[in-house]
Amino acid sequence: MSSDLFLAGMRKVVGAVSVITTTSNDGDPRGLTATSVCSLSAEPPSLIACVNRKTWVAQFVPDSGVFAVNVLSQGQEAIARTFAGQTSLAASDRFSVGEWETRTTGVPIAKGALASFECKLEQIIDHTTHVILIGQVVETVLGNGHSLVYLDGSFASFPRPSSAA
Numbered sequence: 001m002s003s004d005l006f007l008a009g010m011r012k013v014v015g016a017v018s019v020i021t022t023t024s025n026d027g028d029p030r031g032l033t034a035t036s037v038c039s040l041s042a043e044p045p046s047l048i049a050c051v052n053r054k055t056w057v058a059q060f061v062p063d064s065g066v067f068a069v070n071v072l073s074q075g076q077e078a079i080a081r082t083f084a085g086q087t088s089l090a091a092s093d094r095f096s097v098g099e100w101e102t103r104t105t106g107v108p109i110a111k112g113a114l115a116s117f118e119c120k121l122e123q124i125i126d127h128t129t130h131v132i133l134i135g136q137v138v139e140t141v142l143g144n145g146h147s148l149v150y151l152d153g154s155f156a157s158f159p160r161p162s163s164a165a
Helices: 003-010 056-064 074-083 091-096
Strands: 018-023 029-034 037-042 045-052 066-071 100-102 108-110 115-127 130-142 147-151 154-158
Touching (some): 018 074, 018 108, 029 045, 029 056, 029 091, 045 056, 045 066, 056 115, 056 130, 066 108, 066 130, 074 147
Antiparallel strands (some): 018 029, 037 045, 045 130, 100 108, 115 130, 147 154
């Protein structure tokens, strides 16, 4: 099977847009935009994030032992584009877009995100061009708004369905 056909098929899958962040041992922050994030277990709270092994995030996480997954809201498309490399900003300069704070683990957390999950690294699994980060969630911060999603090469937002009475 061709990878082009596989990629075309995966572009049809809607994905929540997240920015995965971490820091070097010296506290230098890095991040990247990703849609390959999912829950792993509720007991203990754990999640999976898949990142290209050539990224700074993949290189810093093994030493720092921590990372965060920031699930972006509709108003944070500029953050998503910046951390996807769609602007001229690179490395820690990307954190000049949006508002950021640090909490429990010391990694950057996006203010205004729908949810931010700070994780302690539990395991890394190598698989071809990517690594799978398995993290135990040590803190969750919840926000409000509509989800920013990625579908067929574009960012979009969908409002939450109204609750049935």
